[in-house]
Amino acid sequence: MKQQLLSGVLAIALFSTVSLPLAEAATYKVQPGDTLYRIAQKHKVSVADLKSWNKLSSDSLYANQSLNVGNAVIAAPKKVKNPVKAKVTAKPTTPAPSAGTTTYTVKKGDSLYSIAKKYGVTADQIIAWNKLGSTNLLVNQTLKIGSAQQPSKVVPVSAEKPAPIPTPAPIAAPVGNQASSIYAAALKIAYSLERTPYVFGGATPAGFDCSGFIYYVYSQAGLKVSRTDTVGFYNLSSEIANPAIGDLVFFQDTYKEGISHMGIYAGNNSFIHAGSKGIEVSNLATPYWNQHFVGFKRLKALK
Incomplete structure (x- = not known):
């Protein structure tokens, strides 16, 4: 009888749903020498967003100032209707983009070629994984590095506005x-x-x-x-x-x-x-x- 009761409890636990993702505000404390441009690039947001979220009227910052840098989403697995069946589902032949991903912080003298060679991937894959608009890198820039077998989904230029880069192509003329x-x-x-x-x-x-x-x-x-x-x-x-x-x-x-x-x-x-x-x-x-x-x-x- 006890064994049957225990089995029933386990079955209920297996079929219970997982709670939805939670969103919490992400904050950043300004360090000496920080600029809105660098903070925006670090958190992959725009300068305009930073100003809007923090109601800033100028580009000026001060040390230890707390900035809202957007919402960080705490991921949770999707609801599984049949957990037992899910366990025996065949493993997909193509790994998910996030599988095996690591991060690398750019150091002085680094290039896309040297980083790609270090991890056994290609420069084109690094560009695709990080949606880079240029081959130029910044010291302390964080890059996502996948595995050599991991597909690098190419995002069309029109699909997403590229993040600001230090050496963009000049526009044809100034404001007037x-x-x-x-x-x-x-x-x-x-x-x-x-x-x-x-x-x-x-x-x-x-x-x-x-x-x-x-x-x-x-x-x-x-x-x-x-x-x-x-x-x-x-x-x-x-x-x-x-x-x-x-x-x-x-x-x-x-x-x-x-x-x-x-x-x-x-x-x-x-x-x-x-x-x-x-x-x-x-x-x-x-x-x-x-x-x-x-x-x-x-x-x-x-x-």
């Missing part, structure tokens, strides 16, 4: 005629100043620092701007995902913590700036600049 005219003049002036020496605090052709170079070039091109530092320019501009040639590019944690360096985007992943060798053209894909890259912005004064 005024900006277009100023940008054309600014680039011409900037290139004419190549090899001008670096001078801390400098803002004349005798020598420039990074913010002094931006101030001089934009002023000479006809835009009224203040002589401020990199943080000042950062606060006077709006974040954009796809830069036009002539927009600003910002970096952090170079010679000091936080926003510390800037330049003018020149197209083809390059930017012109006041570097250690003076006014020079550098590439965003080089390990150093890739590691310190923050994002692209456009001065709010432009029309």
